[in-house]
Amino acid sequence: MPKSTLDPTARQLAFLARLTEAEQRLKNACSGLSRAAVSSEPVVGNWSVKDIVGHIIAWNATLRLAIQAILDDEPPGRAPRIDPANGFDKWNQAHVARMRHWTWQRMRVELDRDCREAEGLILRLGPSEFRRRGVTPWKLPKAGTILTPTGADTESVQTLIAYHWRHMHEHARQIERWRQRQAPRKLPG
Numbered sequence: 785m786p787k788s789t790l791d792p793t794a795r796q797l798a799f800l801a802r803l804t805e806a807e808q809r810l811k812n813a814c815s816g817l818s819r820a821a822v823s824s825e826p827v828v829g830n831w832s833v834k835d836i837v838g839h840i841i842a843w844n845a846t847l848r849l850a851i852q853a854i855l856d857d858e859p860p861g862r863a864p865r866i867d868p869a870n871g872f873d874k875w876n877q878a879h880v881a882r883m884r885h886w887t888w889q890r891m892r893v894e895l896d897r898d899c900r901e902a903e904g905l906i907l908r909l910g911p912s913e914f915r916r917r918g919v920t921p922w923k924l925p926k927a928g929t930i931l932t933p934t935g936a937d938t939e940s941v942q943t944l945i946a947y948h949w950r951h952m953h954e955h956a957r958q959i960e961r962w963r964q965r966q967a968p969r970k971l972p973g
Contacts, residue, residue, distance in 0.1 A: 792907060795914060799906045799945060806949035806956070807899045810840070813959040822888050827962040828955075831880065836955045837891050838883035839876055841898045843951055846921070847944050848905060854918030854941055866922040902948050914942040 792800070814822065814833055822833045831839070866875050883891070917938040 793911065795911070796906050796909070800903060802946075802949045803899065803902055803906070806952035807895075810837070810895075810952045810956040810959075813956040813963070819888055825962075825966070828958050833959055834886070834888055834891055835880045835884065836959065837895055838886065839880050840952055840955055841891070841894050842876075842879035842883070844898050844902060844948050847947055848901060850918070850920045850939070851905065851941050851944050854916050854944075855913060858918075868922050872922070902945070906945060909941065909945075914940070914945075916941050920944070 814837070817833060825832055827833055827836060866872060886894070917940050919937055920939050923937050923939065
């Protein structure tokens with residue numbers, strides 16, 4: 785991967801702006817909530833705000849691993865397969881459970897670290913690297929390998945980076961809606 789340049793490209797600046805906007809929206813959605821509200825109030829299913837933030841952190845790390853595998857020309861199947869039919873739910877629940885004991889303060893620190901890592905990745909990518917494609921853990925067939933991947937079997941680095949901010953927006957919107965529904969009850973904050 786090329787070293788970061790002093791002058792980011794227009795694409796890098798646009799991606800950084802989108803990431804920053806999504807990060808700020810998520811932080812604003814979480815702002816002012818009490819520890820009890822963050823940790824125990826169900827927002828989506830049985831997930832609390834803290835669980836949702838943990839889920840975002842876990843997925844962003846997975847996305848960056850998939851990007852690195854594409855950039856390093858690693859063969860498909862080195863990462864564990866995630867079955868889109870039912871594996872996403874299992875994967876999500878396992879990662880949320882793994883982080884459930886984390887404090888809210890640690891979760892916020894990890895979210896900041898996560899966003900800085902995404903920024904660093906964006907700044908290191910050259911124009912041709914944004915277009916590189918590879919097989920991700922959720923596009924692997926049940927056998928675990930693809931002999932000759934097609935466009936349908938792959939994702940571009942650019943798409944995987946965009947998932948970072950799209951995913952944060954999706955969950956920030958869920959927290960915002962939950963807060964609106966809770967407003968008459970006046971969440972402690």
